[in-house]
Amino acid sequence: MQPHHQMNVLCCLSKSKSNLSSLLTYLKKIPHVRAIISEKLPANLSKFQVVITAPASAYNPAPKKLEQFVRSGGGWLGVVSLLELPISKLFGVSSGPIGLESEIRVLFQDINEPMADRLPDAIYVKGRYHPLQVLSEDVTTLLYADWHYQHSPVLVYRKVDAGRVACTTLQDFENSDLKRVIYRLLRKLSGQPVTAENLNVGILGYAPSVGELHGNGVNTTSGFKLHAFCDLNPQRLKVAKHRFPEAKVYSNAKKLANDDDVDLVIIATPPNSHAKLSLQMMTNEKHVVCEKPLALNRNETDRMLKMAEKMKVHLSCHQNRRFDPDFTAIKRALNEDLIGDLFYMETFVGGFSHPCGYWHSHEEISGGIAYDWGAHYLDWIVDLIPDHPTSVTAFRHKRVWHDVTNADQKRIWIKFEGGKEAEFIHSDIAAVRKPKWYLLGTK
Numbered sequence: 001m002q003p004h005h006q007m008n009v010l011c012c013l014s015k016s017k018s019n020l021s022s023l024l025t026y027l028k029k030i031p032h033v034r035a036i037i038s039e040k041l042p043a044n045l046s047k048f049q050v051v052i053t054a055p056a057s058a059y060n061p062a063p064k065k066l067e068q069f070v071r072s073g074g075g076w077l078g079v080v081s082l083l084e085l086p087i088s089k090l091f092g093v094s095s096g097p098i099g100l101e102s103e104i105r106v107l108f109q110d111i112n113e114p115m116a117d118r119l120p121d122a123i124y125v126k127g128r129y130h131p132l133q134v135l136s137e138d139v140t141t142l143l144y145a146d147w148h149y150q151h152s153p154v155l156v157y158r159k160v161d162a163g164r165v166a167c168t169t170l171q172d173f174e175n176s177d178l179k180r181v182i183y184r185l186l187r188k189l190s191g192q193p194v195t196a197e198n199l200n201v202g203i204l205g206y207a208p209s210v211g212e213l214h215g216n217g218v219n220t221t222s223g224f225k226l227h228a229f230c231d232l233n234p235q236r237l238k239v240a241k242h243r244f245p246e247a248k249v250y251s252n253a254k255k256l257a258n259d260d261d262v263d264l265v266i267i268a269t270p271p272n273s274h275a276k277l278s279l280q281m282m283t284n285e286k287h288v289v290c291e292k293p294l295a296l297n298r299n300e301t302d303r304m305l306k307m308a309e310k311m312k313v314h315l316s317c318h319q320n321r322r323f324d325p326d327f328t329a330i331k332r333a334l335n336e337d338l339i340g341d342l343f344y345m346e347t348f349v350g351g352f353s354h355p356c357g358y359w360h361s362h363e364e365i366s367g368g369i370a371y372d373w374g375a376h377y378l379d380w381i382v383d384l385i386p387d388h389p390t391s392v393t394a395f396r397h398k399r400v401w402h403d404v405t406n407a408d409q410k411r412i413w414i415k416f417e418g419g420k421e422a423e424f425i426h427s428d429i430a431a432v433r434k435p436k437w438y439l440l441g442t443k
Helices: 018-028 064-071 176-189 211-219 234-243 253-257 271-283 298-311 325-335 373-384
Strands: 007-013 033-038 050-054 075-079 093-095 101-108 122-128 132-134 140-147 150-160 163-168 199-204 224-230 248-250 264-267 287-291 315-318 344-350 389-397 409-416 421-427 437-440
Touching (some): 007 018, 007 176, 018 033, 018 176, 064 075, 064 163, 122 176, 132 150, 211 224, 211 234, 234 248, 248 253, 253 271, 271 298, 298 315, 325 373, 373 409
Parallel strands (some): 050 075, 199 224, 199 264, 224 248, 264 287, 344 421
Antiparallel strands (some): 140 150, 150 163, 344 437, 389 409, 409 421
16 A cells, blocks of 8 residues: 655635634644645745635635646635635635524535545534535535535535635534544545555454454445454464455464555554564554554554654554543533533542453553553543643552452552643452542533
8 A cells, every 4th residue: 555645735824713723733643744834825836735725715816826726736725714705716606694503414415425434424513504605517515514404515626627626614623523524625635535545454363352343343444355364373263264254364473464465454462462563564564553552661662653654654553442432421521611621530440359360460461450451541531631741650559469460459640731630540459449530620
């Protein structure tokens, strides 16, 4: 699989367009996207593939250099404001009457549009209802608002000679799905494929707990094709072949790494093997999605990141608990300012029972309880409190379960810039459990 081409995006924004800040932060985190912010249109646009203007009316009529940029192959996205003046004729639309503030149901006009791949059927965004009125037959509606049982265009696209333009009235750029839509739109405007070619996936490690789950996930996700399984255990390979007969099976990691048809490898082995196997796969130009924890120490993760950069491949950690209903509910409450500024939180997992008999209970393999369940809880903490940590303190008890090498209890206390605090406790000697979540905000 070829890596994405570099995409240079010029963002010409008025000082008042603060609602775009979240979108720009998102774009800047994408390695192959270079977003440049400017209040004015520079004299030379040749180094950019796409120009974003907000408000769209700031360039009506379009300056000759911007129109020439588009007609010669560039892309232009105009973000329409609520106080929009007439929009450039290049977009082929006009601004419609503005309605009430509401949560608006937005859908793709064409459900087979590549931009809709792996997105929900409907996206719910906040803001004022603001339709676009299509003036030209060559304008394509990409997204429409379902308003009073009418389909009202809110994102449109048009080819202009060798280039492309798009215009939207949507304003909720905090919405994660809308961010993905805009990123894919920028690719479309730049002339690049909206989605990459299908990826052949190899799954390294067919553990009973996650092997079949990953296989099912690959098979039900568009853009992926299940290609191979790899495990040292012949019995597990037999089970994998029975469950997924179309997939190849390999008895060791070297054979999987040498399969040139494999584009991406999901590593689902015990944590003490994550770094070694990830490095082996990336050395062979495979993208890697690794189960948590990514590795067991900073030296390992540094080596993994350097290898990903060197080989120009993707490396990420599979944090499946980010989608747990309780966590997403807390995120939603924070985003809607229901509890104010979160300044203190406690998290807990455990009880009073003998630890399991698997590798999870042995520190040399799992990394210990801070890396097992802790990998989820600490990930939640730094997501909910994104401030920079100023200190981390840990306390460990080994008092009851001497047949396993994990601690019986570990408490981690984190202090952040501005004085915010967070605590994580995992205890297998807690006869009375604490609440899973305890959060304090300013409301």
